[in-house]
Amino acid sequence: MSYLEFRSVTKRYGPVEVVAPFDLEVAEGEFVVFLGPSGCGKTTLMRMVGGLEQPSSGRILLRGQPLGPPDRRRGMVFQSYSAFPWLTVAGNVAYGMRYRRDLTAAEKRARTAHFLRLVGLTDFAHQWPNRISGGMRQRVAIARTLAAGSEILLMDEPFGALDALRRERLQLELRRIQREEGRTVIFVTHDVEEAAFLADRVIVFTRRPARILAEVDVTARLGPESTLELRGSAEFFALRNELLALVRSTDEEEEATAP
Amino acid sequence: MAGSRHRILIGTAASLGLILLWEAVSRSGAVSARFLPAPSVVVATLWTMIAERGLLYHAGVSTLRVWVAFLIAAAMAVPIGILMGSVRWIGAALEPVIDFIRYLPVPALVPLSIIWFGVGESTKIFLLWLGTFFQLVLLVADDVRRVPHEFHETAMTVGAPGWRRLTDVSLPAMLPTLVDNMRITLGWCWTYLIIAEIVAADSGLGFVIWQARRFFQTPEVMAGVITIGIIGLLTDQVIRAAHRRWFRYLVR
């Protein structure tokens, strides 16, 4: 039995078929990246895992159990509005545990401090989200999701709005945290390099309705570590080009089907 | 902050210039003092009215009426508006009725209000409530709908039960706009108050102004109007200052 399983999942909005029968198995602790053309249905798939949308047909199973309404096992990190502006950085992280009855106040404080340290925001604990950078706000959201105890992190283009340097730093951090905490991640991006760098496995999608065009097992090709040295290696470059070629082919498909 | 000091300076200078112009026009005799008494006369009248005619008492009565009616309206509008904005069928059920009442001009309802409540305090409170509740409740409902869905979804994915999202997400997210809307609605309250006090009152600034008009005491009419202006300006500035203080987190 796999950890997270899509079984012939489809999604339609009225007449528009957004997700074609979709099957995928994700292992526990795996970092899966969704890569695909704009509007192909990546966000929709992710929101279905989060319980924020219902499949039109098919099922999504977590440890063999059908998914119910949203709960804290499946945490979301959005691209924008990722932190509540009226709570401090620490308040936002603690918010992840607000509805947990299994933790005492002292435990919540300790966990808040722990996850703030993990994402490197201890010094900004009492700052307002509007006064820190976009990258820091994304880290707040990651810490909140981890503090909530989410097993799965659903991240929809979380680093899209960042400059190259911050982005790289955040990628390294995310990868480290995910390893340390043993969480499963589903990560959506348009950036081929980001996909190659972060993923254990990249799923490349066709245009809408979403189907799997290709699966690339990155770990098998590059090993399990994501380091900056790796980024300069020939293997990484080859993989990146391969992904780019796949993404391009979805684009040509578009031209081919155009009248 | 040089920019804001500059603005204050320009604003003060322009107001002073206007007052001086007014003084000059009145003194030149181009317009009869009966219609346009000089500002110096108005200020002197204001002073005698405070000292001898209990203007501050009337101002206090008016302010109290405004605040009582406004607080009742707000205390009802906020929870109802939040429900209307959050629960679709409640919004769908109430919106047409509220929209209809909102478009009724308050002055047109004065006779009805007097039939229902007589000429006592309840009529005035009712009219003010009428003028503000229905406006505010729709503003609140709209503000709730404008809360980014990401905020709600964040709450859901950390396990927030539905009703806690109202108090923990909707309310704090809309609070800054809510305070702004309340400030604006409070201003409208004064308009309705004066109408109510002119029609049916023996106290309050509206009553004072109307009395003065009957005896053609233009300086007193103006002094009354200016008192309302000053109260409005002060209230507005205090709420603005509080807004800046409470919602410091909005400053980038």
Ligand SMILES: Nc1ncnc2c1ncn2[C@@H]1O[C@H](COP(=O)(O)OP(=O)(O)OP(=O)(O)O)[C@@H](O)[C@H]1O
């Ligand atoms: N609530 C909705 N109602 C109608 N159509 C929708 C809705 N949500 C998404 N769609 C449509 O479904 C398709 C897939 O949307 P989705 O957001 O999943 O794409 P995506 O792969 O995340 O795209 P992008 O890379 O641009 O974020 C789009 O064509 C979109 O217009």
Ligand SMILES: [Mg+2]
């Ligand atoms: Mg998307």
